[in-house]
Amino acid sequence: MTGRLLLKSMALYRQQLSLLIGQALLTGRERYFLTQVVDARLELDIQTQMASQDAVFYHYLDALSQPLATAGLFADTLRAEMGALGALPGIVLVLLLRLNADGLFVIEQAGGTQAEQALAALARPEFAITVDPQSPQGQGLIPQCWRTLTLQSSPSYAKDPKYAVWRPVAQAAGIRSHLAIPILDAAGHSAWVLSLYGTYPNQFEVSGMRHFAHGIQHRFEQFLRQRHTPASSPVPIDQARVWITRLFDGGLQLYAQPILEFKQGRVLKVEFLARLQLPDGQMIAPGLFLPLLGDAELDRLFRSGLKRTLEQLATWDQMGYALDAALNLPPNTLLDPDCVTWVRDALDQSLIAPERLTLELLETQEITEQSATSATLLALRDLGLKLAMDDVGSGFSGLLRMAQMPFDVLKIDQGLVMRLRTDPVPTLSLIRAIIQIGRDFNRAIVVEGLEDAGVIEAVRVLGADFGQGYGIARPMPTAELPGWLDAFHATPPVPTEPIQTLLGALALHLCFSHQEEGSVHAAADCPVHAFLTEWMGDGGEQAVLLHQRLHEAKSEQERAQAQNELQQWLVERILAESVAI
Numbered sequence: 001m002t003g004r005l006l007l008k009s010m011a012l013y014r015q016q017l018s019l020l021i022g023q024a025l026l027t028g029r030e031r032y033f034l035t036q037v038v039d040a041r042l043e044l045d046i047q048t049q050m051a052s053q054d055a056v057f058y059h060y061l062d063a064l065s066q067p068l069a070t071a072g073l074f075a076d077t078l079r080a081e082m083g084a085l086g087a088l089p090g091i092v093l094v095l096l097l098r099l100n101a102d103g104l105f106v107i108e109q110a111g112g113t114q115a116e117q118a119l120a121a122l123a124r125p126e127f128a129i130t131v132d133p134q135s136p137q138g139q140g141l142i143p144q145c146w147r148t149l150t151l152q153s154s155p156s157y158a159k160d161p162k163y164a165v166w167r168p169v170a171q172a173a174g175i176r177s178h179l180a181i182p183i184l185d186a187a188g189h190s191a192w193v194l195s196l197y198g199t200y201p202n203q204f205e206v207s208g209m210r211h212f213a214h215g216i217q218h219r220f221e222q223f224l225r226q227r228h229t230p231a232s233s234p235v236p237i238d239q240a241r242v243w244i245t246r247l248f249d250g251g252l253q254l255y256a257q258p259i260l261e262f263k264q265g266r267v268l269k270v271e272f273l274a275r276l277q278l279p280d281g282q283m284i285a286p287g288l289f290l291p292l293l294g295d296a297e298l299d300r301l302f303r304s305g306l307k308r309t310l311e312q313l314a315t316w317d318q319m320g321y322a323l324d325a326a327l328n329l330p331p332n333t334l335l336d337p338d339c340v341t342w343v344r345d346a347l348d349q350s351l352i353a354p355e356r357l358t359l360e361l362l363e364t365q366e367i368t369e370q371s372a373t374s375a376t377l378l379a380l381r382d383l384g385l386k387l388a389m390d391d392v393g394s395g396f397s398g399l400l401r402m403a404q405m406p407f408d409v410l411k412i413d414q415g416l417v418m419r420l421r422t423d424p425v426p427t428l429s430l431i432r433a434i435i436q437i438g439r440d441f442n443r444a445i446v447v448e449g450l451e452d453a454g455v456i457e458a459v460r461v462l463g464a465d466f467g468q469g470y471g472i473a474r475p476m477p478t479a480e481l482p483g484w485l486d487a488f489h490a491t492p493p494v495p496t497e498p499i500q501t502l503l504g505a506l507a508l509h510l511c512f513s514h515q516e517e518g519s520v521h522a523a524a525d526c527p528v529h530a531f532l533t534e535w536m537g538d539g540g541e542q543a544v545l546l547h548q549r550l551h552e553a554k555s556e557q558e559r560a561q562a563q564n565e566l567q568q569w570l571v572e573r574i575l576a577e578s579v580a581i
Contacts, residue, residue, distance in 0.1 A: 010046055014038070059089055060208075064215040068223055073332055076294040077223070078109050085196065085216070086111025092174055093118055093197040096183075097129070097142060099190070105129040105142055106236035108192060114173040119238050121169045137165055145180035146190045151213055152180040155202045173197070179204035181213050183220045194220060240292040243276060247289065248300060253277045254308055255475035258484070259326065259446060259468045262460045267485060269324040269358070271468065272309045273475050274301065298330045303342050310350035310357070312478050317351075321482055326358040326388060334361065340379045347383060354384030358409060362390050374405065381406050388446070391415075392434060410438050412459075414449025414469065420458060420503060421578035424571055428507055432462045439463070454577070457504030461511065498527035502577060505531045506570040513563050523551035543569050 017038050021031055063084055078096070085094040093112040097105040105128075110118060121127050131146055132138040139162040141152040154160045157170050157178055170176075175197040183192035194216065198204060204213070235243065243251075256270040276284035293301065309325050316323055333339055347354050359380065377387060388409035412434055419427040431447070438445040447459040450469030459467060473484060499505050505528050512526070523529045529551075532543045546566040553559035 007046065010042055014042055060212045063088060064212065064219060068219060068226070073294055073298070075292055079111075079294065081220070081223070082109045082111035084111075086113070086115065090198050090200055090203055091196055092199055093195075095195040095197075097193045097195060099131055099146060100236070103131045105131070105146075105193070107238065109237055112197070114175075114197070117169075117173055121166075123238060127166060127169060140166065141178055141180040142193050142195055145182050145193050145195075149182050149184065149188075149190060151182070151210070151217075153204045154178045155205050157197075170197070174199050176201050177203040177205075179209070179213060181217045181220075183217060183224065185221075186225055191224060192220070235288065235292070243278075243284065243289050244292060244297060246278060247276050248297075248304070251276050251278065252301070252304060252308075253283070254305065254312065254478055256312075256478050256481050257468060257475040258473045258481070258488070259466050260472050261466055262464060267323070267488060269326060269466075270481065271326040271360070272305065272312070273328075274305055295332050295336075299333050299336060302328075302330060302333045303346070306343065306346045307349075310346060310352045313352050313356065314350060316482070319482055321485060324356040324358065326360050328390070329359040329361050331362060334373060334376055339376060340383070343380060343385070344383055347385070355386065358386040358388050360388040360390040360409075360411065377406050391448075407443060409444045409446055410434065411446045411448055411468075412464075417447060417449035417455065417459070417469075418451075420455055421574070424503065424506055424574050425510070425567065428458065428462065428510055431459060431464075432507075432510065435463045454501035454503035454574075457499070457501045458507040461499075461504050461507040499531040502570055502574045506567070506574060509563075509567060509570065513567075523548045526551065539569065539573075 018035070021034055021038070024031070026034065066084070082094055082096060085091065091112055093110070093114040095110050095118060096108040098108050100106050107119060107122060122129065128137060129140060129142050130138045131143045133143065133147070141154055141162070145152045154163070155177060157163055157176050158167065163170065163178075177198040177200060179196045179198070181194040181196070182190055183194055185191040196204070203209065253275040255273045255275050257273060258267040259269045259271060260266075261268050274286050274290075276286075276289045278284065290298075305327060309327050313323065313325055329339075343359075347357070381387060386408040387406060388411055389405070389407045390411045391413040392410045412431060416427065416430060420431075435445050437443075444465045445463075446466040446468060447464045448468050450456045450459065450467045450471045452471045455469075456467055456471050473488070476484060499508060508528050512528070526547070529544070529547055532540060532547055535543060543566060546562055546569060550559060550562040550566060553562055
């Protein structure tokens, strides 16, 4: 209620009291003193209500003025934001909803005293909310808000006919008003609907609450865009809770993916990857359940994964398979002051030498810009283990900072490697540059995302130390690895000849083009020549002549022309080959 309405209502109340006092059998002195008492009480009531109103609005404005968290995990920050809204005076329930593929709204996150009851109610089919405007369950403010992209409010939940379906649940929860706020993505489309439920009629109708609603809308949209995070998690909150509980109650499974060492052509290390196994046997990929975890849950997952990794290495040792292991270390876990202690204790309790363990960290700004992180990395290195920077080429860390951090291994991002089949020349040049940087800084290079023999051969030609990807082996249950290793060592899928693929030939051709002119050798001695002479595809003879012209060029101009023509010939056939794969 606004101050003007409060004063108007109190004036009407004072008028009615005056009429009653005037009709009472009282003396003039008694009427005077009674009127004085009534006026004093009404003035006190007005002051109290105005002070309470100011305090309420202060709480609402304070929710808008708090710094917007952008550094923490998405799940943690979202829970904190919803918890703060649910604790506001007069708010009993806050829901953040998104639309699923079936046209039903599912709860992304909830807050307030009635959050659990709301989750239970909306799980029942008769209370489900649909975006369909023709359905009785698509008449409420939430679907209207989603469809119109505008704020929607209802002053009286009990009297609004749109709420006939949900009125029994709302009355039991003490809900008497409703406000729905659209949260839009960068393209202006609905990403979420933020729904607030109040304990008073007309609670969201005053102008101050409208300003608050627009402020909250801007806050959530800013959070969504600054975090560069998808508008929604893969699963609704009720399913997420089941998954998280299962993860730490027997559902965590470790898969192993071999990492191939190119020089020996042997697997000396595996990367351990988390999977979630549901009671029915269904296996959930980490891309679906990891975004649901907060800081504490990621810490717990890392500690459990580390313990089981070291135990698995010991088991394989007893079976005669001596392997090293790589394990992901979440950036936020690295920032925990107890991180080094966790790793030290796990190593102390195992029989595994520290140098057999590599902890992999994503290339993120948090890792490369925080001095506290550098100290933790150095402390981890002091334990004797190795550190790897994962997904190099996907992030934004500067080369100087990368060189200054105490990493032993650089892992080239599979997203970059996937471009080899669509944009081969620039991609090969980038990969070659990163490999050269690794050599200059004495870092081992692992290339991820190796999907086929051509990509494997290309990165091997460029000088990568290790490779990992489906073209070598998919992640597999740890029990299956020994059998796979036996078969792999018997017939390793690594080219034994210098060049066997178009991508390998292009990689070697680019390396040749960067050589000094005095180091150019005869065409017959070049591995590319041997590959081209055996090429059975259309235009093979032309390619052989171009390659011979390149090696026999008398001038830099002739050499550059032959080099570009041969490069174009290889690229055309790589692109055609990629379509067929």
